[in-house]
Amino acid sequence: MRIIIEHALRQNWERLFSYALRLSGNRDGAADLLQSCATKALAASPPEDGERIRAWLFAILRNIWIDEHRRSAVNAAAAEEALEDEQWRRDDRMIAVITVRQALERLDQPYREVIELVDLAGFRYGEAADILGVPVGTVMSRLSRARLLLLNAIEGGTVRPFAARQRKRANDT
């Protein structure tokens, strides 16, 4: 049993650290979180379904973080209200590595977290729901809201990619 968990930990070591970093916000805290996760996982029984072991590890890591920080508002902080589709006037040229990076930093924790799980760790909605301990519908609405907030942050950010700057200058003149 330990071998299975060790293997899963080794396979997901980098991504677990990335998630821990997203939660804790600093390398030392993330490294501690990762070690606590490994300790707890090795002392526990993994899910019988081998495909669920990866989500199980992420859930352990997240639960440790919540226990340590007593952030009862972790889930509550994300408003789950329905989104009204506004008139779509996006400039896709604003979406670039530099603007997205800046916008991600401005995103609230619950939204960053769901993007980390789905877009970066590659979890299905159902798996992310298990990790976060919420219904799948909540993952859907939180993720879609996270992306909308991300787009808003990109457009409202101070950094603009080169193509967008050119366009803005052309419009100004």
Add this chain to the structure above:
Amino acid sequence: MTDSERLSWTMLNAYVDGELEPDQAAKVAAALADDRAAAAQVATLTRLRAAVKAASPMPAPPPFALPRARSRAMRWAPWAAAACLALLIGAASLGIGQRQSGASSLSAAIAAHQLWLAQSPTGTAPRLGVELAGAEAGALPDLSLASLRLVHLSLDPAGRGGGGMLAGYVGPNGCRVGLWIAPVEAALPQQPAVQDRDGLLVRAWRGERASYALLGRGIDPARLDGIAALVARITRDEPGVPREQVAALAEARSVGPACLG
């Protein structure tokens, strides 16, 4: 479901993420052909997803390292070690087993160490031994500064050699060093002194509550001296370890010849 519901922002996100059932996805795709605004949103989402990945390089994680397995023996080993030490120290304080000659006690120490060396490193423990499978036992010196971890504990029957306990430590390359702890021997010096015997390098001394002997086979004498100084310091409850002593331990470990035992 109307096209408006089908092309809601949430549904489009699920569509881009491949989370819709095939028939749902087909209906969304068909509806997108007639809705340029929704198609633009899909394009934006696709671009955003790719940009998020590109903007989030994987951080370099710490080296892969797992906590050690704690065997059943390991869980009670610290208590066993503490109990053994308490017995020895109690006996010493009552004057039981106090002797004037260090030679006989050292014989018991050497016998216990050789018995341990005779066991294969992964072999089973003797009758009174406890294999610790690594990590710390609270009552025994932590020699991690000397890159040694506690792996073995055996209690010498009092009737055979006056009572004593051998704590076995192993280095990163398998080098085995024994720490013999016995009732106070008046004949021993207060500082670690060379007492090599029977093919073993031995450093022996006495503390306030117990006497100690550090034993190794084929170990670099300078390294054994360094470890003995560290143990003497720890067992005297001296706070901290001077930086020079730590450096000397590291140097002895790196420049000395490989240990045979």
